[in-house]
Amino acid sequence: MTQTAQIRQTDSAPELRVVIIEDQREVREGLGALIRGTRGFCCAAGYASMEEALAKVAREQPGVILTDLGLPGMSGIEGIRELRARYPDIPILALTVYDDDDRIFDALCAGASGYLLKNTPPARLLECLREAAAGGAPMSPEVARRVVRLFREFRPPEKASYRLTQQESELLKLLVEGHHYKTAADKMGISVNTVAFHLKNIYSKLQVHSKTEAVAKALRERII
Numbered sequence: 001m002t003q004t005a006q007i008r009q010t011d012s013a014p015e016l017r018v019v020i021i022e023d024q025r026e027v028r029e030g031l032g033a034l035i036r037g038t039r040g041f042c043c044a045a046g047y048a049s050m051e052e053a054l055a056k057v058a059r060e061q062p063g064v065i066l067t068d069l070g071l072p073g074m075s076g077i078e079g080i081r082e083l084r085a086r087y088p089d090i091p092i093l094a095l096t097v098y099d100d101d102d103r104i105f106d107a108l109c110a111g112a113s114g115y116l117l118k119n120t121p122p123a124r125l126l127e128c129l130r131e132a133a134a135g136g137a138p139m140s141p142e143v144a145r146r147v148v149r150l151f152r153e154f155r156p157p158e159k160a161s162y163r164l165t166q167q168e169s170e171l172l173k174l175l176v177e178g179h180h181y182k183t184a185a186d187k188m189g190i191s192v193n194t195v196a197f198h199l200k201n202i203y204s205k206l207q208v209h210s211k212t213e214a215v216a217k218a219l220r221e222r223i224i
Helices: 025-036 050-060 076-086 101-110 122-133 141-153 166-176 181-188 192-206 211-220
Strands: 016-021 041-047 064-067 092-096 114-117
Touching (some): 025 041, 076 101, 101 114, 114 122, 166 192, 166 211, 181 192
Parallel strands (some): 064 092
């Protein structure tokens, strides 16, 4: 069920159009009433499922999308991923009762701009909508603490591995040091044609298209 409402423009700032995706009618209507009743905000639409939102949200031209995660049918996390793919510039805020690490991590990885719990006070919720529209990443305090802890616990591999052979690794190291085909060939005691052969394999394994990209990736991911 879609609800659309407009409020009178009372100042020069444009209204922030908010789309709500929430399957519980009372919650959806309560959020809509809060947004409609606040100067500078417009509840563009409210949807009871992600499927309905995906079918209709484009016409509403939202400035922010506020979505539950525990939706019937397509989940909020799946929906966030799809919305992000279709509308990369529209901020998407998760509003949910779930505060476990997995859902927080999955929602943020799917493309959520922020993560709020449903116990967020109304005034703070409105602030978060504005914050998201301005490019921020609002989170409930409990969620922010979990994100910080997850970040501290996350450790990337010490060295990325792309199954390079010994000669490929040696050649890549020489390229990082600034060698060209000929000087690398001299250092390795091989022909320039063999260097070109190894380099082609390196590009394929690293999924890059140039020496510059290969060197940048080697440094960024500590391949060598």
